[in-house]
Amino acid sequence: MEEQIFECRQCGYCCQGETTVSLTGDDLPRMVHYLGMSEQEVREKYLRVTGNVIQMKIVDGHCIFYNQGCTVHPGKPWRCSQWPLHPSILQDAGNFQAISTSCPGIKATVGYEKFCEILSVLLQAKEGR
Ligand code: SF4
Numbered sequence: 001m002e003e004q005i006f007e008c009r010q011c012g013y014c015c016q017g018e019t020t021v022s023l024t025g026d027d028l029p030r031m032v033h034y035l036g037m038s039e040q041e042v043r044e045k046y047l048r049v050t051g052n053v054i055q056m057k058i059v060d061g062h063c064i065f066y067n068q069g070c071t072v073h074p075g076k077p078w079r080c081s082q083w084p085l086h087p088s089i090l091q092d093a094g095n096f097q098a099i100s101t102s103c104p105g106i107k108a109t110v111g112y113e114k115f116c117e118i119l120s121v122l123l124q125a126k127e128g129r
């Protein structure tokens with residue numbers, strides 16, 4: 001069903017830029033577990049900590065984990081998992097426009113109403129897991 005509204009083009013745009021998403025409370029232990037390293041090592045090697053905000057380091061203009069795709073996929077931050085089928089799309093057509101402009105995998109030609117219909121079902125199924 002997801003493929004009706006989104007198919008990742010593996011362009012990597014969402015992993016590029018000068019900052020990354022910030023990690024939530026559960027993200028760090030999941031990432032540490034997936035990488036099989038100590039938290040200290042993960043922090044030093046991969047993370048950028050600014051006060052209370054933990055983000056991933058940027059290397060050559062992209063997230064340190066990006067290498068023709070996400071190399072930490074099962075351990076990636078929750079906010080990365082939400083992208084690009086973000087619930088905010090359901091609240092505002094402007095968010096739909098903004099996200100479809102940033103992500104070429106979004107099938108905007110489906111139209112906003114139909115897109116939201118499918119996205120609602122997908123998000124509900126995710127919540128029920
Ligand atoms: S911007 Fe969209 S299409 Fe490109 S890699 Fe990210 S999710 Fe996939």
Ligand code: SF4
Nearest residue numbers: 015063065066070080
């Ligand atoms: S963790 Fe993976 S999905 Fe998230 S920004 Fe880095 S490379 Fe991209």
